[in-house]
Amino acid sequence: MDESSPDKAAETPIQSQPKITRGLHGPSLGIGAGIAIVSIISVFLAMNVIDTNPELQFEEKTPNQENQEVTLSLFTDNASPYLGDENAPITLVEFGDYQCFFCNKFFHETESAILKNYVETGKVKIIFKDFTIIGPDSIAAANAAHCAKDQGKFWEYHDTLYNNWGGENNDWASSENLLKFAKSIELNEEIFVKCMVEKKYDQLVTSSNNDARTLGLTGTPGFFIIGPDNQITKIPGAQPYESFQRIFEYELAK
Numbered sequence: 001m002d003e004s005s006p007d008k009a010a011e012t013p014i015q016s017q018p019k020i021t022r023g024l025h026g027p028s029l030g031i032g033a034g035i036a037i038v039s040i041i042s043v044f045l046a047m048n049v050i051d052t053n054p055e056l057q058f059e060e061k062t063p064n065q066e067n068q069e070v071t072l073s074l075f076t077d078n079a080s081p082y083l084g085d086e087n088a089p090i091t092l093v094e095f096g097d098y099q100c101f102f103c104n105k106f107f108h109e110t111e112s113a114i115l116k117n118y119v120e121t122g123k124v125k126i127i128f129k130d131f132t133i134i135g136p137d138s139i140a141a142a143n144a145a146h147c148a149k150d151q152g153k154f155w156e157y158h159d160t161l162y163n164n165w166g167g168e169n170n171d172w173a174s175s176e177n178l179l180k181f182a183k184s185i186e187l188n189e190e191i192f193v194k195c196m197v198e199k200k201y202d203q204l205v206t207s208s209n210n211d212a213r214t215l216g217l218t219g220t221p222g223f224f225i226i227g228p229d230n231q232i233t234k235i236p237g238a239q240p241y242e243s244f245q246r247i248f249e250y251e252l253a254k
Helices: 032-046 068-076 099-110 111-119 136-149 154-165 174-182 189-197 202-215 241-250
Strands: 090-096 124-130 222-226 232-236
Touching: 032 090, 068 124, 068 202, 068 222, 090 099, 090 241, 099 111, 099 154, 111 124, 111 241, 124 202, 124 232, 136 154, 136 174, 136 189, 136 202, 154 174, 174 189, 232 241
Parallel strands: 090 124
Antiparallel strands: 090 222, 222 232
């Protein structure tokens, strides 16, 4: 695997001692069905949506390059839907945390140019994978994005999270705000809240964290570019657009 030079100043390192999330409230939906959804939301109010135990310690190792199928699954499983043409020759994989400063910086300063020049032209497709290293709100936000995926709006919710980014562990990604974001993109509230209360995607997020650790990531964001021949290049941290452009053009010229 080829790697660019690390830029530790462009990624958020793993943090310890996460803080505790808060709950949320929401409207009822009629008499019979209304009682049910109020009950669900009341549970949502009374509990932490996502477990707040510290992350499990995973063994850090380099993937076995002789087993290409296993190696590729670390990048493509436990992930978002593709953004872009699924047949695009290049795949950009981002491991991120919705509370991460440098992930937000990449989203606002670099991603739009990649979308315009490579995704919208069918050359690159993007996968987002969770590496929730900052705190419980990171885990809750990751789960919320996947719950939005159930209604076909993962990427709309993903963008909404970064467009409302407000720092680390200061409750901008609280349960109450996560529901507000769901409403802003017209998700079905009952379906969304039920998904969150049931922690439907908790295991997927944990597995994505496991994948990140296995790949040796120690901060966010972390990027991997998979070329047409399945050769993989790592880009650590929120590098400028030109770093991605250079690798994309190299892979396309092969």
